[in-house]
Amino acid sequence: MYAAVRRYTGVTDPAEAGRRVNEGFVPLLRDIPGLLAYYWIDAGDGVMVSTSVFESEAGAAESVDKAAEFVRDRLASLLPNPPQVMSGQVVASM
Structure with a gap:
Protein backbone atom coordinates (compact mmCIF):
# COMPACT_ATOMS: atom_id res chain seq x y z
CA MET A 1 0.00 0.00 0.00
CA TYR A 2 1.02 3.58 -0.65
CA ALA A 3 -0.29 6.81 0.83
CA ALA A 4 -0.18 10.45 -0.17
CA VAL A 5 -0.70 13.15 2.44
CA ARG A 6 -1.25 16.81 1.60
CA ARG A 7 -1.32 19.52 4.31
CA TYR A 8 -2.88 22.87 3.45
CA THR A 9 -2.52 26.01 5.59
CA GLY A 10 -4.31 29.34 5.45
CA VAL A 11 -7.60 27.76 4.41
CA THR A 12 -10.14 30.59 4.23
CA ASP A 13 -13.40 28.58 4.33
CA PRO A 14 -13.02 24.97 5.52
CA ALA A 15 -16.72 24.12 5.09
CA GLU A 16 -16.77 25.29 1.46
CA ALA A 17 -13.46 23.55 0.75
CA GLY A 18 -14.90 20.33 2.15
CA ARG A 19 -18.02 20.67 0.02
CA ARG A 20 -16.01 21.22 -3.16
CA VAL A 21 -13.67 18.33 -2.38
CA ASN A 22 -16.57 15.99 -1.66
CA GLU A 23 -18.52 16.97 -4.77
CA GLY A 24 -15.66 17.47 -7.23
CA PHE A 25 -12.45 15.79 -6.15
CA VAL A 26 -13.73 12.57 -4.60
CA PRO A 27 -15.30 11.47 -7.92
CA LEU A 28 -11.95 12.06 -9.64
CA LEU A 29 -10.18 9.87 -7.11
CA ARG A 30 -12.69 7.05 -7.63
CA ASP A 31 -11.43 6.81 -11.22
CA ILE A 32 -7.87 6.02 -10.10
CA PRO A 33 -7.30 2.25 -9.97
CA GLY A 34 -6.47 0.78 -6.58
CA LEU A 35 -8.05 3.45 -4.38
CA LEU A 36 -8.45 2.04 -0.87
CA ALA A 37 -9.34 5.12 1.19
CA TYR A 38 -9.52 8.90 1.11
CA TYR A 39 -9.96 11.38 3.95
CA TRP A 40 -10.26 15.20 3.97
CA ILE A 41 -9.65 16.47 7.48
CA ASP A 42 -10.33 19.85 9.05
CA ALA A 43 -7.47 20.12 11.57
CA GLY A 44 -8.63 23.56 12.77
CA ASP A 45 -6.94 26.96 12.69
CA GLY A 46 -7.05 27.11 8.87
CA VAL A 47 -5.31 23.77 8.40
CA MET A 48 -6.76 20.94 6.31
CA VAL A 49 -5.15 17.60 5.52
CA SER A 50 -5.98 15.03 2.87
CA THR A 51 -4.88 11.42 2.93
CA SER A 52 -5.19 9.06 -0.03
CA VAL A 53 -4.37 5.36 0.24
CA PHE A 54 -3.78 3.18 -2.82
CA GLU A 55 -2.69 -0.33 -3.64
CA SER A 56 0.17 0.99 -5.79
CA GLU A 57 2.72 3.77 -5.81
CA ALA A 58 1.41 4.82 -9.23
CA LEU A 78 -9.85 28.84 -0.52
CA LEU A 79 -6.40 27.24 -0.30
CA GLN A 89 4.89 3.14 1.20
CA VAL A 90 2.66 2.24 4.12
CA VAL A 91 4.80 0.20 6.50
CA ALA A 92 2.23 -0.36 9.27
CA SER A 93 -1.55 -0.37 9.21
CA MET A 94 -4.59 -1.68 10.97
Whole structure:
Protein backbone atom coordinates (compact mmCIF):
# COMPACT_ATOMS: atom_id res chain seq x y z
CA MET A 1 0.00 0.00 0.00
CA TYR A 2 1.02 3.58 -0.65
CA ALA A 3 -0.29 6.81 0.83
CA ALA A 4 -0.18 10.45 -0.17
CA VAL A 5 -0.70 13.15 2.44
CA ARG A 6 -1.25 16.81 1.60
CA ARG A 7 -1.32 19.52 4.31
CA TYR A 8 -2.88 22.87 3.45
CA THR A 9 -2.52 26.01 5.59
CA GLY A 10 -4.31 29.34 5.45
CA VAL A 11 -7.60 27.76 4.41
CA THR A 12 -10.14 30.59 4.23
CA ASP A 13 -13.40 28.58 4.33
CA PRO A 14 -13.02 24.97 5.52
CA ALA A 15 -16.72 24.12 5.09
CA GLU A 16 -16.77 25.29 1.46
CA ALA A 17 -13.46 23.55 0.75
CA GLY A 18 -14.90 20.33 2.15
CA ARG A 19 -18.02 20.67 0.02
CA ARG A 20 -16.01 21.22 -3.16
CA VAL A 21 -13.67 18.33 -2.38
CA ASN A 22 -16.57 15.99 -1.66
CA GLU A 23 -18.52 16.97 -4.77
CA GLY A 24 -15.66 17.47 -7.23
CA PHE A 25 -12.45 15.79 -6.15
CA VAL A 26 -13.73 12.57 -4.60
CA PRO A 27 -15.30 11.47 -7.92
CA LEU A 28 -11.95 12.06 -9.64
CA LEU A 29 -10.18 9.87 -7.11
CA ARG A 30 -12.69 7.05 -7.63
CA ASP A 31 -11.43 6.81 -11.22
CA ILE A 32 -7.87 6.02 -10.10
CA PRO A 33 -7.30 2.25 -9.97
CA GLY A 34 -6.47 0.78 -6.58
CA LEU A 35 -8.05 3.45 -4.38
CA LEU A 36 -8.45 2.04 -0.87
CA ALA A 37 -9.34 5.12 1.19
CA TYR A 38 -9.52 8.90 1.11
CA TYR A 39 -9.96 11.38 3.95
CA TRP A 40 -10.26 15.20 3.97
CA ILE A 41 -9.65 16.47 7.48
CA ASP A 42 -10.33 19.85 9.05
CA ALA A 43 -7.47 20.12 11.57
CA GLY A 44 -8.63 23.56 12.77
CA ASP A 45 -6.94 26.96 12.69
CA GLY A 46 -7.05 27.11 8.87
CA VAL A 47 -5.31 23.77 8.40
CA MET A 48 -6.76 20.94 6.31
CA VAL A 49 -5.15 17.60 5.52
CA SER A 50 -5.98 15.03 2.87
CA THR A 51 -4.88 11.42 2.93
CA SER A 52 -5.19 9.06 -0.03
CA VAL A 53 -4.37 5.36 0.24
CA PHE A 54 -3.78 3.18 -2.82
CA GLU A 55 -2.69 -0.33 -3.64
CA SER A 56 0.17 0.99 -5.79
CA GLU A 57 2.72 3.77 -5.81
CA ALA A 58 1.41 4.82 -9.23
CA GLY A 59 -2.07 5.39 -7.81
CA ALA A 60 -0.73 7.54 -4.98
CA ALA A 61 1.36 9.56 -7.42
CA GLU A 62 -1.62 10.08 -9.71
CA SER A 63 -3.68 11.33 -6.76
CA VAL A 64 -1.03 13.96 -6.01
CA ASP A 65 -1.16 15.15 -9.62
CA LYS A 66 -4.97 15.25 -9.69
CA ALA A 67 -5.06 17.09 -6.35
CA ALA A 68 -2.67 19.78 -7.62
CA GLU A 69 -4.79 20.28 -10.73
CA PHE A 70 -8.06 20.34 -8.76
CA VAL A 71 -6.74 22.86 -6.23
CA ARG A 72 -5.42 25.08 -9.02
CA ASP A 73 -8.70 24.97 -10.96
CA ARG A 74 -11.34 24.80 -8.21
CA LEU A 75 -9.88 25.68 -4.79
CA ALA A 76 -7.21 28.35 -5.28
CA SER A 77 -9.28 31.03 -3.59
CA LEU A 78 -9.85 28.84 -0.52
CA LEU A 79 -6.40 27.24 -0.30
CA PRO A 80 -4.05 30.17 -0.93
CA ASN A 81 -0.79 28.48 0.13
CA PRO A 82 1.03 25.62 -1.59
CA PRO A 83 0.52 22.34 0.27
CA GLN A 84 3.14 20.29 2.01
CA VAL A 85 3.01 16.97 0.14
CA MET A 86 4.34 13.67 1.43
CA SER A 87 3.93 10.19 -0.02
CA GLY A 88 5.38 6.78 0.45
CA GLN A 89 4.89 3.14 1.20
CA VAL A 90 2.66 2.24 4.12
CA VAL A 91 4.80 0.20 6.50
CA ALA A 92 2.23 -0.36 9.27
CA SER A 93 -1.55 -0.37 9.21
CA MET A 94 -4.59 -1.68 10.97
